[in-house]
Amino acid sequence: MNSNAALSTGEILDLDEHLVHSFADLNALKQKDARTVIARAAGPYVFDADGRRYIDGIGGLWCVNVGHGRREIIDAIAAQLHDLDYYSTFYNLTHPLAAELSAKIAGLTPDQLNHVYFGNSGSVANDTAVRILHHYFNRRGQKSKKRILSRIGAYHGSTHMAIAMTTPAYREGWDSADSLVEFLSSPYPYRRPDNMTREQFCDFLIEEMVARIEAVGAENIAGFIAEPIMGAGGVIVPPAGYHRRAFEVCQRYEIMTISDEVVTAFGRLGQMFASQKVFGIEPDIICTAKGLTSGYQPMSATIISDQIFEVISEPGARFLHGMTYSGHPACCAAALANIAILENENICEHVQQLGPKFESTLMRLEQLDIVGEVRGSHFMMGIEFVSDKSTRQAFPEDANIGGRIASEAQSRGLIVRPLGSMAVLSPCLILDQGHIDDIVDILEQSISAVMSEL
Ligand SMILES: Cc1ncc(COP(=O)(O)O)c(C=O)c1O
Numbered sequence: 001m002n003s004n005a006a007l008s009t010g011e012i013l014d015l016d017e018h019l020v021h022s023f024a025d026l027n028a029l030k031q032k033d034a035r036t037v038i039a040r041a042a043g044p045y046v047f048d049a050d051g052r053r054y055i056d057g058i059g060g061l062w063c064v065n066v067g068h069g070r071r072e073i074i075d076a077i078a079a080q081l082h083d084l085d086y087y088s089t090f091y092n093l094t095h096p097l098a099a100e101l102s103a104k105i106a107g108l109t110p111d112q113l114n115h116v117y118f119g120n121s122g123s124v125a126n127d128t129a130v131r132i133l134h135h136y137f138n139r140r141g142q143k144s145k146k147r148i149l150s151r152i153g154a155y156h157g158s159t160h161m162a163i164a165m166t167t168p169a170y171r172e173g174w175d176s177a178d179s180l181v182e183f184l185s186s187p188y189p190y191r192r193p194d195n196m197t198r199e200q201f202c203d204f205l206i207e208e209m210v211a212r213i214e215a216v217g218a219e220n221i222a223g224f225i226a227e228p229i230m231g232a233g234g235v236i237v238p239p240a241g242y243h244r245r246a247f248e249v250c251q252r253y254e255i256m257t258i259s260d261e262v263v264t265a266f267g268r269l270g271q272m273f274a275s276q277k278v279f280g281i282e283p284d285i286i287c288t289a290k291g292l293t294s295g296y297q298p299m300s301a302t303i304i305s306d307q308i309f310e311v312i313s314e315p316g317a318r319f320l321h322g323m324t325y326s327g328h329p330a331c332c333a334a335a336l337a338n339i340a341i342l343e344n345e346n347i348c349e350h351v352q353q354l355g356p357k358f359e360s361t362l363m364r365l366e367q368l369d370i371v372g373e374v375r376g377s378h379f380m381m382g383i384e385f386v387s388d389k390s391t392r393q394a395f396p397e398d399a400n401i402g403g404r405i406a407s408e409a410q411s412r413g414l415i416v417r418p419l420g421s422m423a424v425l426s427p428c429l430i431l432d433q434g435h436i437d438d439i440v441d442i443l444e445q446s447i448s449a450v451m452s453e454l
Helices: 009-016 070-084 096-108 122-139 160-165 197-214 241-251 304-311 329-344 347-367 401-409 433-452
Strands: 038-043 045-048 053-056 113-119 147-151 181-184 223-224 256-260 285-288 299-306 371-377 380-388 415-420 422-425
Touching: 009 433, 038 401, 053 433, 070 329, 096 299, 096 329, 113 181, 113 304, 122 160, 122 223, 122 299, 122 304, 147 197, 181 197, 181 433, 197 223, 197 241, 223 241, 241 256, 299 329, 299 371, 304 433, 329 347, 329 401, 347 371, 347 380, 380 401, 401 422, 401 433
Parallel strands: 147 181, 147 223, 223 256, 256 285
Antiparallel strands: 038 045, 045 053, 113 299, 285 299, 371 380, 380 422, 415 422
């Protein structure tokens, strides 16, 4: 039985004063009514501690891909813990499910990606990728190849290196390893310069990338990290051809490509991995987490190419990187059961079919006066609010438009993620058209309610 079952919402919130929340205004959270207790979940829904039901419009945190409460995953975790609660993958040790999962993932990724390092978060997956690249170039005698190209708007996590590769807005007032990172412009078509077509904007981004590489020197750059579609940066879908062209530039300059598929893998865009199938690139490293276990256990994977593995496993090399819980048996069990559900229930095909309907139903919101753009792809969508549609004038930050719309939606039974002047949707992948209609109806009412106060 849940040890909190007997506690009232107020009592839980009293205890919660000891919890340091992530990415929060900790001062504002001193008010009890600023916090929401989610106590239970089932399918595409979550329930608060008072039993109110919400559509989980953010799939936990872009992660509960197969939906909440799947017995197969829960039972697989429990069974694994009975057999082998914990053993490490340090040194010469392994265990059956770590072996099985690494082989399974290698079979799902593009051909050249066959070696998997497990971690426990997307942040760690990205840090691991950078450490491996630095080691790779050190071993090849290219010791100055250290810097990483990233983009304004990117979100790559909160560990020291991952946050340094994240857009500066996410770390105001905090320190980071700035000297290792070079930021390029965001591939944000809605906010492209007025005088450019999308095609010209793509040319501009690629020319900027080449110019920066020439200025910094390719001999100083180890890698280019990019989310196929930026998530926390505002659900930015880059202009057509951008990823392929950026990948070709990287190949030309011997710069490794890291595809941050922490959000986009395991079905969110209708494919197990999006890099190659959706964007036509064959990265040197793919990082993933979230949908790997649908959030049932904390797990990430840094998947590296044969070329990199060959160098870091040659005679004399030592892999000096490790985490106690890398490849934890319970996480592996969750991931394998989750992938089995994705495959057996054809969830990617479901997303391929329903995703365009989700996009087109949401497009209806563009008729509202403050909706500047509905954008995204499949089950990764965002709505940007503007104070003037014709000029794309943004709302001032203190208008808290995203937050107000999210709280209106919550009061109507839908959880969305506010992100500045945006509302972001990354629901469980098991939605049907009925859920989609409910989401869009609630959003329409919530946006109208906020409009009437402006
Ligand atoms: C694209 C991307 N990369 C990395 C991360 C970091 O993952 P985690 O929060 O598991 O450390 C996130 C988290 O939202 C993400 O969206």
